[in-house]
Amino acid sequence: MKRKTVYLTLTLIILSLIQGCEKNTNQGDSATIKQNTKAPPAMAAIAISDSYGAQVSQDILNAGGNAVDAAVAAGFTLAVTFIDAGNIGGGGFMTIKMGDEIAFLDYREKAPLAAHKDMYLDAEGNVIDNITLIGAQAVGVPGTVAGFWKAHKKFGKLPWKDLLNPAIKLARDGFMPAPALVDNVHRLKGQFVGKTNFNTYFASMKVGRLFKQPELAKTLGRIAKSGADDFYRGETAALIVKEMQASNGLITAEDLESYRAVWREPVRAKWREYEVISAPPPSSGGFAIVQLLKMKDYLDDSFQGVEHNSAQYIHLVAEMDKRVFADRAEHLGDPDFFDVDINTLISNDYVSKRAAEINPTAISPLTSINPGLESPNTTHYSIVDQWGNAVSNTYTINWDYGSGVVVGGAGFLLNNEMDDFSAKPGVPNIYGVVGNVANEIQPGKRMLSSMSPTIVLKDGEVEMVLGTPGGSTIFTTVFQVIINILDFGMTPIEAIGATRFHHQLVPIDLITYSGYTIGRPLPEQTIKELANKGYRSEPHAFEYGDVQIIMKDGDSWIAASDPRDRGESRVFDVISKTLDH
Ligand code: DON
Secondary structure (H helix, E strand, O other), X not given: OHHHHHHHHHHHHHHHXXXXXXXXXXXXXXXXXXXXXXXXXXXXXXXEOOHHHHHHHHHHHHOOOOHHHHHHHHHXXXXXXXXXXXXXXXXXXXXXXXXXXXXXXXXXOEOOOOOOOOOOEOOOOOEOOOOOOOOXXXXXXXXXXXXXXXXXXXXXXXXXXXHHHHHHHHHHHOEOOOHHHHHHHHHHXXXXXXXOOHHHHHOOOOOOOXXXXXXXXXXXXXXXXXXXXXXXXXXXXXXXXXXXXXXXXXXXXXXXXXXXXXXXXXXXXXXXXXXXXXXXXXXXXXXXXXXHHHHHHHOHHHHOOOXXXXXXXXXXXHHHHHHHHHHHHHHOOOOOOXXXXXXXXXXXXXXXXXXXXXOOOOOOOHXXXXXXXXXXXXXXXXXXXXXXXXXXXXXXXXXXXXXXXXXXXXXXXXXXXXHHOEOOOOOOOOXXXXXXXXXXXXXXXXXXXXXXXXXXXXXXXXXXXEOOXXXXXXXXXXXXXXXXXXXXXXXXXXXXXXXXXXXXOOOOOEEEEEOHHHOOOOOHHHHHHHHHHOOEEEEOOOOOOOOEEEEEEOOEEEEEEOOOOOOEEEEEEOOXXXXXX
16 A cells, blocks of 8 residues: 555656656747756846836846846836836847747837838938827837747746836836936927827826826836736727828728737847857847857957057958848848848858958948848846846837827827838838838838847856847947957956947948946047048947846856946845735
8 A cells, every 4th residue: 555655656756857847848838947957057147228127127136037028027127117118119139048948039029011112212212301200100010019028927936916016016006217207308398299199198207206107107007907918909009000091101900900919030140159049030130149249259360469458459350240230231130021040141141251351450331241142228137046047138218209299198208110121222220221122011010130149058057148239339339248258358347348349331431339428438549540440439429338247157147248338247046035916
């Protein structure tokens, strides 16, 4: 009898182990828990754009949530407190390492079904001023809520509503807006006067006074109750359509109903002893970072002894950037509409050929750069949980406060992501980047992005998690930060605080730099030496980049937030604590 009980118990244990394995290999959308089963490294880390996001992510991890739970809760929180870029009216990308599984979620906005190639051109065929930036015509079908819902369904551990509660409270009871946010709102509100309802919602914001968003609290409450259904098919969907009709926008109930976030294969490339995992098309970010990292190694001889941020260093990197931007303009677009041969574009063969074209001593003329086969409102955050799982998330409403259109009755801003399409071949968008057929407007198509949420692995484990806002400067920034750490021996905070520079093929021979508002412009001497080589150098039109990075440090992590903005980073021992309901 006793022996029978032992057998039965053993059988039950084996069965439950088999079931556990099945759960962990399930690729579907069911609410399975993907958890790293190894002994937890115990320390968790967060690098995020504001202190509210940091606190909520930490609370979620302390409550037993994993990195995806924390990322979803942080995303909803920033939609309330980091109005500059946190959003439910935009879209983004999430790169995930959960246990041994690597996943990439594309929740980028889409062109409405009524959109068409020449929709922004006047009778003479010129792009109409500001139409892709301000007002309802500029809005792409939002993807954030669908993305967070999908990420949570596949990987989440805590109940969905627990991830929204902190954001609901902050919207309902108010939060203390950061001085930088208040300044920014008041500096930019003028551009929306008489064009959108932005000022009705945000112009009353003051430093030192709680800012409450009752309509947004209700919207988040409905999403907490009904999930993505509310946003795409329920009351929120109806309010979006009503706003579109009132503001002459294109998005219909059918656009919302048919929107889907999608799992995609991320860009994965071996580089030195690392594996780089980043955003695939419709982002150009992953392709660009891998091209830059590999090209630099093929040019190792030319880089030998070249000092960090010296004129020669900037010249070599600018030559690499040019080629990346030429490929971006010609070959990158939404893979559901345009064939992108990403494997060739990041192959050693192809990149070594591109590296060989670089002239280490002189600027290559613009005409010789043919494609071989490109303060605003984006934010990035990086999270590593106590099990070593990681999320790298970048999401956006694009340019300053998106389209400036707030969904009446629902209280959230809508993006102006349509500007990321090429409205006309060769005509630069707000980031100065040009495009062609690959990125022309088509109904239901995703606009090309530069967002690059990145995870770097070493021996299969997380080594770095990083990303940044900055439009077309995003991947040149991520590249420079990785190189600052690995080739110049900088700490993460030094690497992200350093002066950064950028070149993007056009404008011709122009180097711009970021770091001037924190006392780190390019030195005059370097500017002179670059001028001798034929470059103009000037501060970038906006102080670009707000890098949030986590890096492995023995058994623990280093987390760092860009000194350019109000990010907060934390490394902490996870304690078991229940959530405040
Ligand atoms: O997807 C893109 O590349 C842009 N819409 C990102 C915008 C951005 O980074 C603005 N922040 N500075």
